[in-house]
Amino acid sequence: MNRVSDQMRISPVGKAGKDLCGMTGSARGPAAGDKTWTVLELLKWTTDYFSRSGIDSARLDAELLLAHALETERLRLYIDYEKPVLPEERDRYRALVQRRARERVPVSQLLGVREFWSLTFEVTRDVLTPRPETETLVEFALSKAVAVAQDSDSVSPFRILDVGTGSGAIALSLASELPLAQITATDLSKPALQIAAANADRLHTRERLRLLEGDLFQPVASERFDLIVSNPPYVARADIGSCPPELSHEPEMALFAGQDGLEVIRRLVAEAGDHLSPGGWLGIELSPEQTERVEEELVQAGFVDVERRFDLASRPRVVGARWPMK
Structure with a gap:
């Protein structure tokens, strides 16, 4: 158990958050029906969104959730950073990002697993x-x-x-x-x-x-x-x-x-x-x-x-x- 002494920091979900996590769509957020987004574009956008939402590990969380949505390894994100993300993959990712930013569900629970001592543990x-x-x-x-x-x-x-x-x-x-x-x-x-x-x-x-x-x-x-x-x-x-x-x-x-x-x-x-x-x-x-x-x-x-x-x-x-x- 750790990080229990960190101060709670919750920023209001801004307009950009609504673009990503809602169903309205916007040129600034990868919602349904938008332009094609690459892996790198999604990572950059989500990292900024998480940071403004008060999440400390913004980049890491974005990487873990995107790798999970794409059903790939985290390292592959940087090998395939220009790869377009399919609409159904983007939908899965958007749902995860919404729960992380709005509900503050821990990444480990969104993924269902957590690495510890170089081992993988189921987490609920x-x-x-x-x-x-x-x-x-x-x-x-x-x-x-x-x-x-x-x-x-x-x-x-x-x-x-x-x-x-x-x-x-x-x-x-x-x-x-x-x-x-x-x-x-x-x-x-x-x-x-x-x-x-x-x-x-x-x-x-x-x-x-x-x-x-x-x-x-x-x-x-x-x-x-x-x-x-x-x-x-x-x-x-x-x-x-x-x-x-x-x-x-x-x-x-x-x-x-x-x-x-x-x-x-x-x-x-x-x-x-x-x-x-x-x-x-x-x-x-x-x-x-x-x-x-x-x-x-x-x-x-x-x-x-x-x-x-x-x-x-x-x-x-x-x-x-x-x-x-x-």
Whole structure:
């Protein structure tokens, strides 16, 4: 979960937006019945329209949606940039652009998939869209898996728990890198678990992933793990008014956690020790502003070796800590 602190910026849909997304047609917008438009012309027009609509990733979104409408790879857009776009292709594209700009539907939901950790995941309104920042948690988990394996003389499989798995992005990314690990993933949402199962099937890792329905650690009440990871809800309800409008299309239970955003994280920290093997690690994704408070919670709960991991924007994105050996 990320970019939750970005300010909401919604610009009114201007006349150009009506040209593209309505059915009236205009020389300035590629609506039905207009002149022939090339790939490059559509990209330029849509990028400008998205920018004026307050969408940060205007060019990228335009490219992804046009490639989807043309049923081609994104790279082909620049190889075939002078290619005329057929009317039926333009109609498909216009419908996607309308939903992105007017309804602020995330691109991942319009496409039905999202790339994460070089893997492709199915995404719907039932799950949080995997964000690039969450790869920081995967990197943390992999580093700790290697460290624990090197320090251990146990022949037992390395056991990982992903709490609140959603689409399964974290658990399945770890499965792709750690073929001998035993991975369990829990979620309170049955629809989310169905998406995670579908993604496991897509990535041919279903037999290595145990999916359990329930709240946090409830489905694994008597079990212990070598590594526990979680990207829990951590947006404060007090900040809901400043959230980007795209978040309205994602499940609230995966986003918001009380007035300060720490309601679920506090429970994770308090309960994780009962489910970690001695020397096991806990890694939690959070908002940068929450870092110090969560570090304090970890120390108070008895964890040691508390550390931070930073995302690509050099912001603290993951806090990790080890459960004592004794």
